[in-house]
Amino acid sequence: xxxxxxxxxxxxxxxIALQVVLLGFIGGILSGFIGSGGAFxxxxxxxxxxxxxxxxxxxxxxxKFGKAMxxxxxxxxxxxxxxxxxxxxxxxxxxxxxxxxxxxxYLFKGEGGGHGAAKGAGANLYISLVxxxxxxxxxxxxxxxxxxxxxKGEADxxxxxxxxEYLSRLNLPPVIHFEVADxxxxxxxxxxxxIATGYLAGTIGVGGFIGVPAMIYVFGVPTAxxxxxxxxLALFMGAFGxxxxxxxxxxxxxxxxxxxxxxxxGIHLGVxxxxxxxxxxxxxxxxxxxxxxxxxxxxxxxxxxxxLGVIEFDPGLDWYFxxxxxxxxxxxxxxxxxxxxxxxxHAYIQRRKIQKTLLIHKxxxxxxxxxxxxx
Amino acid sequence: MTIVMISxxxxxGGEELAQALAAKTRWPTLHRQDLQDQARKLxxxxxxxxxxxxxxxxxxxxxxxxxxxxxxxxxxxxCEKAREGDLIYTGRAGHLLLPGVGQxxxxxxTAPMEIRIKRTAQALNLSQDKAESYLAQLDEDxxxxxxxxxxxxxxxxxxxxxxxxxxxxSLSHAADxxxxxxxxxxxxxxxxSVKLLDDLLLASQAKLxxxxxxxxxxxxxxxxxxxxVLTVTYPPHQEAIKGYIPKALADLEACREIRCTMAETNxxxxxxxxxxxxxxxxxxxxxxxxWGAAVELMRLLPMGERVGAPGGDPNAEYEFGPRQCPSAPxxxxxxxxxxxxxxxxxxxxVQEELVSLGRCGGQHTVxxxxxxxxxxxxxxxxxxxxxxxxxxxxxxxxxxxxxxxxMAMNIRDxxxxxxxxxxxxxxxxxxxxxxxxxxxxxxxxxxxxxGLVFNHQTAVMHFLSGSFHRHYKWVGSVAVVLLIPIIxxxxxxxxxxxxxxxxxx
Numbered sequence: 075x076x077x078x079x080x081x082x083x084x085x086x087x088x089x090i091a092l093q094v095v096l097l098g099f100i101g102g103i104l105s106g107f108i109g110s111g112g113a114f115x116x117x118x119x120x121x122x123x124x125x126x127x128x129x130x131x132x133x134x135x136x137x138k139f140g141k142a143m144x145x146x147x148x149x150x151x152x153x154x155x156x157x158x159x160x161x162x163x164x165x166x167x168x169x170x171x172x173x174x175x176x177x178x179x180y181l182f183k184g185e186g187g188g189h190g191a192a193k194g195a196g197a198n199l200y201i202s203l204v205x206x207x208x209x210x211x212x213x214x215x216x217x218x219x220x221x222x223x224x225x226k227g228e229a230d231x232x233x234x235x236x237x238x239e240y241l242s243r244l245n246l247p248p249v250i251h252f253e254v255a256d257x258x259x260x261x262x263x264x265x266x267x268x269i270a271t272g273y274l275a276g277t278i279g280v281g282g283f284i285g286v287p288a289m290i291y292v293f294g295v296p297t298a299x300x301x302x303x304x305x306x307l308a309l310f311m312g313a314f315g316x317x318x319x320x321x322x323x324x325x326x327x328x329x330x331x332x333x334x335x336x337x338x339x340g341i342h343l344g345v346x347x348x349x350x351x352x353x354x355x356x357x358x359x360x361x362x363x364x365x366x367x368x369x370x371x372x373x374x375x376x377x378x379x380x381x382l383g384v385i386e387f388d389p390g391l392d393w394y395f396x397x398x399x400x401x402x403x404x405x406x407x408x409x410x411x412x413x414x415x416x417x418x419x420h421a422y423i424q425r426r427k428i429q430k431t432l433l434i435h436k437x438x439x440x441x442x443x444x445x446x447x448x449x
Numbered sequence: 450m451t452i453v454m455i456s457x458x459x460x461x462g463g464e465e466l467a468q469a470l471a472a473k474t475r476w477p478t479l480h481r482q483d484l485q486d487q488a489r490k491l492x493x494x495x496x497x498x499x500x501x502x503x504x505x506x507x508x509x510x511x512x513x514x515x516x517x518x519x520x521x522x523x524x525x526x527x528c529e530k531a532r533e534g535d536l537i538y539t540g541r542a543g544h545l546l547l548p549g550v551g552q553x554x555x556x557x558x559t560a561p562m563e564i565r566i567k568r569t570a571q572a573l574n575l576s577q578d579k580a581e582s583y584l585a586q587l588d589e590d591x592x593x594x595x596x597x598x599x600x601x602x603x604x605x606x607x608x609x610x611x612x613x614x615x616x617x618x619s620l621s622h623a624a625d626x627x628x629x630x631x632x633x634x635x636x637x638x639x640x641x642s643v644k645l646l647d648d649l650l651l652a653s654q655a656k657l658x659x660x661x662x663x664x665x666x667x668x669x670x671x672x673x674x675x676x677x678v679l680t681v682t683y684p685p686h687q688e689a690i691k692g693y694i695p696k697a698l699a700d701l702e703a704c705r706e707i708r709c710t711m712a713e714t715n716x717x718x719x720x721x722x723x724x725x726x727x728x729x730x731x732x733x734x735x736x737x738x739x740w741g742a743a744v745e746l747m748r749l750l751p752m753g754e755r756v757g758a759p760g761g762d763p764n765a766e767y768e769f770g771p772r773q774c775p776s777a778p779x780x781x782x783x784x785x786x787x788x789x790x791x792x793x794x795x796x797x798x799v800q801e802e803l804v805s806l807g808r809c810g811g812q813h814t815v816x817x818x819x820x821x822x823x824x825x826x827x828x829x830x831x832x833x834x835x836x837x838x839x840x841x842x843x844x845x846x847x848x849x850x851x852x853x854x855x856m857a858m859n860i861r862d863x864x865x866x867x868x869x870x871x872x873x874x875x876x877x878x879x880x881x882x883x884x885x886x887x888x889x890x891x892x893x894x895x896x897x898x899x900g901l902v903f904n905h906q907t908a909v910m911h912f913l914s915g916s917f918h919r920h921y922k923w924v925g926s927v928a929v930v931l932l933i934p935i936i937x938x939x940x941x942x943x944x945x946x947x948x949x950x951x952x953x954x
Contacts, residue, residue, distance in 0.1 A: 140937025320926035323914030
């Protein structure tokens with residue numbers, strides 16, 4: 075198929091289709107568990123299957139659009155969406171997305187100058203670097219968070235607030251009040267965050283990891299409202315991203331549809347996992363999975379550098395780098411998903427076992443002054 | 450046993466008014482500061498709660514447990530004092546404490562800003578300008594605090610019985626007004642208000658016991674009290690503490706029974722009469738079992754006649770004043786199990802069924818409308834679902850349906866939980882023939898769409914990025930943006946229904 079197009083679209087046979095569905099399923103579990111869109115796993119996962127970076131990002135952002143539409147309705151019904159805040163951020167996020175699309179398109183169309191240069195190597199390298207840097211920072215911050223809060227009370231836990239407190243004290247006019255979020259934010263800070271969120275969503279397909287913490291720690295928005303509003307924002311950012319990338323011809327509808335087959339099932343299991351797992355454990359698992367995803371991307375970078383002529387080595391080694399990258403990505407995703415599924419199944423069995431026990435032991439008198447029933 | 454609860458702003462005259470009232474009535478006074486000092490001695494991090502909430506609102510979820518503990522302490526302390534006799538309390542939002550207790554006089558107070566500024570400048574040794582800025586910031590912080598702790602607007606006039614403005618009124622005359630108001634029959638203790646006070650006291654004491662017991666302090670527990678029966682729900686992943694709960698509460702005064710239920714969440718079921726084995730009951734149980742939820746029962750009684758109204762007065766319905774609560778269980782001062790069994794609206798029998806199913810989440814009886822419901826549940830934590838069942842049974846079908854929907858809408862606006870009527874329960878949460886048809890229909894469309902795309906991959910990719918796309922870029926992009934939500938919606942519905950069918954959701 076790929077010889078008919080300027081872009082390298084992969085042939086999708088049953089084996090590849092099943093792998094993409096599996097990617098979607100694992101991404102869905104992780105996204106339901108962590109609360110993000112799952113792009114940090116699905117985008118590099120598709121790249122490991124031979125999909126061009128830009129196509130992976132474009133297909134994933136399109137996938138996110140449809141998912142966000144379904145999810146944001148539920149949050150809106152629960153009153154967790156501050157539409158005014160979303161509209162303000164959207165205005166600047168669109169600018170960020172446009173910047174990202176422009177850079178990605180430019181890099182994709184640029185020629186690689188080195189021996190064995192592959193089309194899109196520049197874009198692949200760029201996406202991988204941005205992915206590695208941003209998500210490394212997120213994962214390290216989360217782990218530091220967890221290690222710091224060990225043994226401390228809940229009031230002492232939380233990331234360093236120095237930057238957030240400084241930014242939140244920066245009441246540069248005009249300051250806008252958001253009623254649902256119950257927060258006052260400087261328009262300039264809002265615009266900067268919006269552009270950053272849009273840029274990252276457009277570059278690597280990741281938005282929630284930046285948008286949600288930004289709303290919580292910089293704007294001071296309650297977590298539920300931040301999550302709901304981010305999802306609402308993701309709906310429009312996804313739509314705009316999908317439109318922009320589809321206009322450029324980068325969206326592979328087949329990949330998007332296959333991702334849905336897995337992700338819309340996985341997400342239910344991931345959300346259930348959140349209910350039965352302690353928060354600290356969630357953060358540890360999340361940060362370790364992200365770190366492994368980052369590592370898998372870093373392993374693939376030498377290939378792109380070789381293709382661009384920056385470094386030289388035997389092209390035969392590409393296969394090993396790609397295999398290593400694929401191994402770490404799938405290892406992290408599958409082991410993370412298995413851990414979560416194990417917890418879910420364990421909790422489900424535990425619940426049924428305990429219910430039976432509670433029924434057997436009812437009406438047992440243990441105290442003379444008060445009758446105690448195990449219900 | 451009247452409780453005068455005065456809410457006022459900093460340097461707004463509240464303490465002086467309380468003292469003036471106490472001088473006239475000889476009632477004891479209690480100030481917020483006294484309770485805060487006691488709370489700190491107990492180990493409740495009040496200062497950190499205030500500072501973190503104001504400076505770092507993102508911490509509000511992390512400090513939710515601390516907040517509940519603080520509220521439990523305030524409630525227990527006030528209830529204990531109120532049980533001893535009449536009481537005068539001053540605080541920031543005193544009028545919002547002890548929700549639903551009828552013998553409170555909820556007083557709001559305001560004073561001219563200029564006077565407050567002068568008093569603040571004098572008290573804190575500040576210049577007028579600094580005092581003004583300080584007051585403005587403090588008032589804003591306190592409003593935020595009230596919204597955080599009580600989830601309501603502290604200035605909402607509907608939450609006061611009386612609002613006094615000290616601009617043209619002396620403290621002595623304001624105290625006279627309060628004194629006369631407090632003596633009105635409208636604000637005297639009734640059997641219902643005393644029962645509620647007892648329930649609040651028992652629940653708060655239980656919460657404090659569990660919070661300060663080493664074995665249970667880390668647990669995420671919901672506690673309900675009704676007529677001496679404590680219901681404690683704990684989450685599945687903290688099952689290990691189940692055995693310690695009765696031990697921690699064993700010698701709690703006024704506790705007749707302790708029920709421990711394991712539940713991931715609560716479903717609040719509001720109804721006028723409960724019938725075990727009814728359709729509503731079966732559906733809610735089915736849902737509760739699927740979600741691992743406890744079911745909290747709330748019997749909502751319509752407002753009775755105005756207290757003191759002559760019997761048979763046709764205009765009584767339209768007059769202002771406190772309403773009688775129609776006969777409800779345990780409204781007498783002395784609780785007798787036999788008497789309590791009479792016309793409890795089926796609460797007792799349904800509660801027994803829930804206990805036997807391991808789904809018991811406690812019970813309440815409330816008289817009034819949605820405001821009373823919200824008042825009763827505001828400190829009860831999150832609900833996964835609120836089901837408004839059969840209400841307004843004395844009305845015709847169309848009035849019943851309309852008023853039930855209005856009730857659901859009013860509650861939905863205030864409570865952060867999905868609120869549905871019993872009619873909607875089956876269609877939205879359970880699996881029936883309609884859901885089966887939707888599942889099959891949508892599945893057929895999905896299979897067709899996927900079949901079309903994957904059997905014609907080359908044509909599809911030409912459309913999206915090949916020769917066709919080169920000439921008609923916008924067509925392809927619009928097609929993607931239109932098609933993707935349809936696919937997501939259809940397939941999302943299919944997976945949701947399929948998981949619902951196998952009781953996973």
